[in-house]
Structure formats: structure tokens, C-alpha cells
Amino acid sequence: MMGLALLPFLLLLSLASTIQGQSIFDVTTYGAKPNTDITQALANAWTEACASTTPSTLLIPKGVYQLSQSNLKGPCKSVPIQVQVEGTLQAPIHTKGDGLVLFSYIDQLILSGSGVFDGQGKSGWEKNNCHKKKICTKLPMNLKFSFVTNSTVKDITSLDSKNFHINLLGCKNVTFQHVTIIAPDESPNTDGIHISSSEEIYILDSKIATGDDCVSVGDSNKQVTITNVTCGPGHGISIGSLGKYTKEKDVVGVTVKACKIFNTTNGVRIKTWPDSAVAFMASDMHFEDIEMENVSNPIIIDQEYCPWNQCNRKVPSKIKISNVSFKNIRGTSATPVAVKLVCSKSIPCEGVEVADINLTYSGNRGPIVSECANVMPTITGVQNPQICAKPALANAWKDACTSTNPSKLLIPTGVYQLNQSILHGPCNSTIEVQMEGTLQAHPDPIGAGLVLFQYIDQLTVSGTGAFDGQGKGCKKNDTHLNKICNELPMNVRFSSITNSIVKDITSLDSNYFHINLLSCKNVTLQNVTIIASENSPNTDGIHVSRSEEINILNTQISTGADCVSVGGTNKQIVITNVTCGPGDGISIGSLGKYTKEKEVSGVAVKSCKLINTWNGVRIKTWPDSASAYTASDLHFEDIEMVNVSNPIIINQEYCSSNQCNNKIPSKIKILNVSFKNIRGTSATSVAVKFICSKDLPCEGVEVADIDLAYNGIEGQITSQCVNVIPIITGKQNPRACVEATPINPPSTTD
Known part of the structure; x- marks a missing residue:
């Protein structure tokens, strides 16, 4: 009879043991078994742990457990509450629900352990098209923290999420430390850690390899610190994209420091949408002591971010970027444009500091360079590449175009490399560009054209020189085959040019059209020579569009279109x-x-x-x-x-x-x-x-x-x-x- 009387006590002891004043809630005592669905057992264990009046630990021991979706909701009666994951929680193959585990309205949560949250994302990645379409069905994340405060997440692993691995919404004072995130580089939209509408977030000593941003800091965030994170493969560490939705608010105080980024498609990046749905500030953003290894686009501000053409690029971004620094960033770039600061035309960036940049490019697409628009950064220390340095042609054009007397810009005999030069008017007087040398594009060029003349009246382009597109090395010109394609750069483009003459010049081996006239009036091309192989696709010699009174005289053209x-x-x-x-x-x-x-x-x-x-x-x-x-x-x-x-x-x-x-x-x-x-x-x-x-x-x-x-x-x-x-x-x-x-x-x- 005494043994029967002890049964209720032993049962309670098995469900919740107490170690030094802390209650332990082991999911296996609630019916959880390896290789079975433990959704209900986890829910029951959480309910009792959260209701406990003493600090408690919910334990998921070693083993592989299936889980449909678990909503672990607070507030809890006692703090802290710890979830210790030593096993693997495995999501179903299907793509329903918001996430594998959702934590919400909890103060002083500790999520720890050597366990794994396995999203089994391979089954859903082909359906993950929200990065391409405005209207789409979002797939479940691995972990979502909503309105969680004063908490720590440490030592866990997130594997193969179908969507974001870890998402924070409305959180405050949360630290992630020694977190590991793993997914292949072809897994779409699988941001490692995405932060939104939160403040005082710390991401420390973590390793992230995924198919999208390693860390993405969205809108309405304050005081986010990212330190000693190793990122790659992936899309780098990003602030943004910002401005896509109407209810977004300011982003203030983001620090990225002592990180290593390797084999990623971007490095450290701020990105905002043109034609923004709302106007706000993004300020006090600092990137320091970053090591790059084979990173495409290592340093970026992109206020014309518009993936899959989901916006109107012609309308400038309304996001004001200010007080930004890039300091002590070093390593190797996989692209020749290593620094790209493209700010909003209507609201230029302010207070941008660039210091001690030492990046090298080992490819064959030209020298390492920077690209800048609508920004005047403060530059100190080492500059490799030279930051926002205006090339000689741009400087000469500026002086010639602003002259109040008729002027001539001379390119003397010799071969000169050129990325892209936009020679923009209107000018104060008549202007002539005398080409005696050769302007040579890089073998794998970027941009709309080698030289772009825009909004100029009474322009003369003359001389025995050549525009050399070096198109022989390009095998990507498929605009004649595909409706959706990337157009390659032309050699020379004339846009909105009036009462002008082009004579005696040569266009050689363009990657695309040799000479393009767009919205021009009363322009004569005379004694022009155009040369390309008959096998060069889509290399029209002279293409005329939306123009009138165009005269093409005494010209020799050999090309592939x-x-x-x-x-x-x-x-x-x-x-x-x-x-x-x-x-x-x-x-x-x-x-x-x-x-x-x-x-x-x-x-x-x-x-x-x-x-x-x-x-x-x-x-x-x-x-x-x-x-x-x-x-x-x-x-x-x-x-x-x-x-x-x-x-x-x-x-x-x-x-x-x-x-x-x-x-x-x-x-x-x-x-x-x-x-x-x-x-x-x-x-x-x-x-x-x-x-x-x-x-x-x-x-x-x-x-x-x-x-x-x-x-x-x-x-x-x-x-x-x-x-x-x-x-x-x-x-x-x-x-x-x-x-x-x-x-x-x-x-x-x-």
C-alpha cells in the first residue's frame, strides 16, 4: 500500500525535476520520442514551464524529432526561462505555416544547446519566389522571435530553412552568440538573420553560410551590432532593402565590425528602393575592420536597388542616408568595381566617410575601380581603389562644357582604357571632342556604353581616333535571341543631341550597337568607319531611334548585324x-x-x-x-x-x-x-x-x-x-x- 501511495509523487517528479531551484521540463517525459512528431509534447512541456513560478528549463534531449509548428508564447510567470535544445527539430517536407518554432511575448528567454533546427528546405526552395514577385506565398522560417526582450540565443544551429533562418520582429535587447547557420548558396531568400522593428540587437561570434544575406537589417531598427561574424557563401551583410513598404520607419545605429566575408555576391551593403513607398532616414551606420575574400561588390550603397524590375527606377529613392562610414576594409574583390556608392538623385547621401580601403582585384576585366553618384564622401588613409576619383576625361569634359567660349576637348594619340564616360550637357558654348587616340573598353565591360553624350547642342566629334569596344572577348550578347536579357554596352551613344556633327572617327568591335542615336535632331555622321566581325551578334553599325533630320553620309560599315x-x-x-x-x-x-x-x-x-x-x-x-x-x-x-x-x-x-x-x-x-x-x-x-x-x-x-x-x-x-x-x-x-x-x-x- 505504501508503494501505491508514492506513485503520484514519483509521476510529478518525472515530469519536472528541480536542480538548484530550477525546474527541468524534459519533452520526453511528455511523450516525445525520437523520429516521431513531438508538436503536442513540446506544447505541453512549454505550457508547464512557462507557468512555473520558479526559473525553468525546457529540455529537448539528443535525437531527431519531427515538428509541425510550435508556437511558444509568453509572458511566462518566472524568469529566466530556458529552452535547451540538444537534439534536432526537423520540419515537415510541406511548405505550410509561418515557421518551425515561433517564440513570442517572452522576457528573459535563453535558447541554447548544441541542437539543430532543420527546415528541410530543399523541398521548398523551388517554390520560394518572393524575391522575384510582389505577390507570393511566403514559406516558413526556421525560427521567429516576436516581441522577445532581454534574451539570449547561443550555440544553436539553423539548417536548410525554406525561408529566412532566423527572424526578429519587435524585439529589444536580444543577443545571438555562437550561432551557426547553414544552407547552400543556391537556396533563395534564405537570409541568415533578418531584423525588423527591433532595437539593441547583438549578433556575435557567429558563422553564416546561406543563399541570401547573411544578416539583413530591415526597417524601423535601432542600435544593431554585428561583430565577429563569418559570412559566406551568401549575399553579404546588408542594411535593407529599405523603402518598399508604406509603414517603414527610421533605421538608426547599425555597427558591423571585425567580420570576415568570403565568396559572396556582395560585401557590406546599404540598399534602398527607388520610387520608395515612404520617406525616412537611415543614419549612423558603420562598417569597420572587415576582411573580404573573393567578394563581388565588396562595398555598396545602392539607392537604385530594384530586383526583378519590381519598381520604377526613374523615380529617385526617398530614403535619406547620412552619417555612414566604411573603415579598414581589406582583401580581394571578385569584380573590378569594388566600391559602389550610388545615392539618391533627389536626396543625396551626406556624411559618408571612407577610410583605409585596401582591396585588390585579380581578374581580367580591367583595373579595380570605384563608382560614385550623388555623394561626396570624406576620404582618408589608404585608397585602393581610388574612391570616387573622377577620371581625366570627366574632368576635362566638365571644364570644357562649362567654358563660356567655344572649346575643344582633345584626346591625343595613344591607347587609353575607359570604363564608361558620361559626357553630359547642356554646355555653355559650342564644343568639339577631337579623337586622335583610341578609347579602349575592358574585355568584360559594364554599363550602357563606352562613351555616352547627352543633352548637348552644337557638338562636334571628330578625329582619326577609335572607340574600341573589345567585343571579341564577349560571348553574352543574346539580345537578339531572348526577350529578357542583359543588354551589353554600346561603343558610342548620343542621347538628345541637336545640331551636331560626327565625322572621321572609327568604331571597332562593339559589344552591342556601335553607334546609337536616341531622341536626336539635325545630326550628321560623315566619313565614319565601323568595323566588327560578321559573326558579332546584334552589333548594328548605326541605330537610329526617336530622332529626326539625321544624315549618314560617305561612311563604311562592316559588322555582324x-x-x-x-x-x-x-x-x-x-x-x-x-x-x-x-x-x-x-x-x-x-x-x-x-x-x-x-x-x-x-x-x-x-x-x-x-x-x-x-x-x-x-x-x-x-x-x-x-x-x-x-x-x-x-x-x-x-x-x-x-x-x-x-x-x-x-x-x-x-x-x-x-x-x-x-x-x-x-x-x-x-x-x-x-x-x-x-x-x-x-x-x-x-x-x-x-x-x-x-x-x-x-x-x-x-x-x-x-x-x-x-x-x-x-x-x-x-x-x-x-x-x-x-x-x-x-x-x-x-x-x-x-x-x-x-x-x-x-x-x-x-
Whole structure:
């Protein structure tokens, strides 16, 4: 009978033992067993531990335990309360819920032990697309701390989370020490520790390897300290992104010190969204004693952060960045741009200090450099690279452009390396750039172009020099194949240039278009030479867009795409005495690919010679056009063809690399077109090809004095015509449209 009386006492003793005044709540005494789901057992153990009137420890002993989701909620009756994890808590394969373990409303929590929170993220990473889409389903985290205060997390490991590993929301005075975070570098959106709306947060002596930011400090945070953290792989240590959501508030007092970052896609970074949803301050942010090893983009302020084009880059960020320092940062950069400080145009950064930067770049994409915009940092100590140093060309341009007298900027004979130079007006007087030397891009260049001229009136670019894009080393130009792609830099771009002349210069081996004119008026290009391999993709010689009164005269072009291409929204373009070849000929179009295109009118191509080109003179429009407009007054006259494939073309079914729906007719109306006195040899048996839109047949097409001979063996020289009835005069070789398809062909039955 005495043994039976002791049973209740022994049962209570097994559920909660007391060591030196501290109650121990072991989940195994609540029914938890290895390799089973312990969600209920953990909940029961937490309920009693949290309700205990003496300091308590919830123990998860060694072993692997399955867990659906556990919400460990306070406040608790006694402090501190400790959760000691020695085993592995393993999340389910499915992607439901907010997290594996959620701690909320707890004061003086201690989470410790050698155990592991295993998110089994491999099953969910392919579904983790919130970094790409505004509207998405967020996957569960491993650990979430909400409104936890005066607490410590130490010695634990987070493994393969499906989303963030550890998230803090509304916390105060919480320390993370000796924490280990592990996930592969291809795991998306798996920030190691993400902090939001918190203050007095300390992350110390921790190791983080993941697929996103090792530590990300979001909005509404104060006094965050990150010390002795080893980060890599991952995206580095970031403040931001900031400004995406409307209820965000100031970020103040972030210190990152004595950290090592290796093999990451970024180093230490501040990032804010353009077109911010809210305006606030980000201040007192300091990065010091950081070692970089093979880190891309080691030092960054990026106020144009816009992943996956989820914003409007043209609207400047409203986040004011001030009182920032980068000190004693050393090591190796995996990219030539090692320091990038790009601040908001409307609210420039203030109080930025850069001191003792010693970074080296061992790649072959040029020298190590910095890039700066809308910031004037205070610079002291070692500078490698030189921080925000304006290159000689930029300085010379500034002085020449601000001169009140007509001025000349001279680039003398010699070879000069150049990253990218933006020569911006308006200028105070007429200005000439005399090119006698060679401006040479790096073999793997970045940016929009080698030299960009913008908003200048009465500009002259002249001389015997060359713009050398070094495009032979680039294999990434797939803009002709893919709708979504990264455009490579051009050699020379003229934007909003008026009453100007470009003469005698050479463009060599561009990575993309050689010369681009955008929104220009009354510009003449004369005696220009353009040279690239016929195998160089998308290297149009001169591309004209949204411009008028453009004259291209006495020029020689050899390239891998159109010698001259006239895009949408152009008026009065004259192309005279141009020698083209190899290349894709002289083209109007392609037209209709983009929604904002407008009419093209008044293009004259005259007295040109085409040699060994894939096409001759051509008008090309997209089927299933994104916009509808007219292309009119287009004239080709006195053209000599030498071994040219497809010498004369109208193609309203142009669909490069199957990027469109061929079954929907083009909406571009072509009218008042002439092909006159075109002679020479064709490399294809079809020498004249008019394929017009079924919905909007071509009108007013005149063909006169065509004399082409076919030098191949594939039959007789012929023409092909669809949805057009041209006016034909003079010599016809081949006979044009002798078997033209009627504009409205009669229906047929079997």
C-alpha cells in the first residue's frame, strides 16, 4: 500500500525535476520520442514551464524529432526561462505555416544547446519566389522571435530553412552568440538573420553560410551590432532593402565590425528602393575592420536597388542616408568595381566617410575601380581603389562644357582604357571632342556604353581616333535571341543631341550597337568607319531611334548585324553613299515590337553599295505588333548589290528567334515606298520579296529599273509577293510580283 501511495509523487517528479531551484521540463517525459512528431509534447512541456513560478528549463534531449509548428508564447510567470535544445527539430517536407518554432511575448528567454533546427528546405526552395514577385506565398522560417526582450540565443544551429533562418520582429535587447547557420548558396531568400522593428540587437561570434544575406537589417531598427561574424557563401551583410513598404520607419545605429566575408555576391551593403513607398532616414551606420575574400561588390550603397524590375527606377529613392562610414576594409574583390556608392538623385547621401580601403582585384576585366553618384564622401588613409576619383576625361569634359567660349576637348594619340564616360550637357558654348587616340573598353565591360553624350547642342566629334569596344572577348550578347536579357554596352551613344556633327572617327568591335542615336535632331555622321566581325551578334553599325533630320553620309560599315537600322518614331532620315558589308544590310525596323513606338516617315537610302550581306535594303515589322502606326515615304534608290542575299525586302512577318506569334498579322501600315535603280548580283534566287500584312496590305509601292543577276545554282532569279500590288516601271530583272498573291484571295474548297 505504501508503494501505491508514492506513485503520484514519483509521476510529478518525472515530469519536472528541480536542480538548484530550477525546474527541468524534459519533452520526453511528455511523450516525445525520437523520429516521431513531438508538436503536442513540446506544447505541453512549454505550457508547464512557462507557468512555473520558479526559473525553468525546457529540455529537448539528443535525437531527431519531427515538428509541425510550435508556437511558444509568453509572458511566462518566472524568469529566466530556458529552452535547451540538444537534439534536432526537423520540419515537415510541406511548405505550410509561418515557421518551425515561433517564440513570442517572452522576457528573459535563453535558447541554447548544441541542437539543430532543420527546415528541410530543399523541398521548398523551388517554390520560394518572393524575391522575384510582389505577390507570393511566403514559406516558413526556421525560427521567429516576436516581441522577445532581454534574451539570449547561443550555440544553436539553423539548417536548410525554406525561408529566412532566423527572424526578429519587435524585439529589444536580444543577443545571438555562437550561432551557426547553414544552407547552400543556391537556396533563395534564405537570409541568415533578418531584423525588423527591433532595437539593441547583438549578433556575435557567429558563422553564416546561406543563399541570401547573411544578416539583413530591415526597417524601423535601432542600435544593431554585428561583430565577429563569418559570412559566406551568401549575399553579404546588408542594411535593407529599405523603402518598399508604406509603414517603414527610421533605421538608426547599425555597427558591423571585425567580420570576415568570403565568396559572396556582395560585401557590406546599404540598399534602398527607388520610387520608395515612404520617406525616412537611415543614419549612423558603420562598417569597420572587415576582411573580404573573393567578394563581388565588396562595398555598396545602392539607392537604385530594384530586383526583378519590381519598381520604377526613374523615380529617385526617398530614403535619406547620412552619417555612414566604411573603415579598414581589406582583401580581394571578385569584380573590378569594388566600391559602389550610388545615392539618391533627389536626396543625396551626406556624411559618408571612407577610410583605409585596401582591396585588390585579380581578374581580367580591367583595373579595380570605384563608382560614385550623388555623394561626396570624406576620404582618408589608404585608397585602393581610388574612391570616387573622377577620371581625366570627366574632368576635362566638365571644364570644357562649362567654358563660356567655344572649346575643344582633345584626346591625343595613344591607347587609353575607359570604363564608361558620361559626357553630359547642356554646355555653355559650342564644343568639339577631337579623337586622335583610341578609347579602349575592358574585355568584360559594364554599363550602357563606352562613351555616352547627352543633352548637348552644337557638338562636334571628330578625329582619326577609335572607340574600341573589345567585343571579341564577349560571348553574352543574346539580345537578339531572348526577350529578357542583359543588354551589353554600346561603343558610342548620343542621347538628345541637336545640331551636331560626327565625322572621321572609327568604331571597332562593339559589344552591342556601335553607334546609337536616341531622341536626336539635325545630326550628321560623315566619313565614319565601323568595323566588327560578321559573326558579332546584334552589333548594328548605326541605330537610329526617336530622332529626326539625321544624315549618314560617305561612311563604311562592316559588322555582324544591320549596317544601319532605323527604328520606331523617326522622321527625315537620309542615308547616302554608305558602303555596307559584311552585315545584315540597311534596314528600316524592326518596327512594332514595343508599345510606345510611333510613326516612321521620310527615310531615303541613296547611292549605297552593299557587299556580301545577308540582306540588302529591307523594311521589317513584327507580326502581332505591340502598337499600330504607319511607316511611310520610304525610298531606296541607286543601290549597287554585290553577292547580296535577299537584295530587296519588305517583311511584315519578321519574327526573330520565334519571339512572337506569326499567326497574327502586323499592325504597321506601310505606304508610299519606292525601290529604284537597284542593280548587281544576288546570292539567293529570290531577289525581290514583298510580304505585307494580311490585315493592312502595303500601298503605294513602286518598283522601277531593277537589274539583278543570280549567281547561284538554285534555279532562276525570281520575286515573291504577298498582300501587295506594286507599280512597276522600267527594267525588271527579276520580274516583280508576276504571280502576286491577291490582296483578298478568293476562298477555295477541296
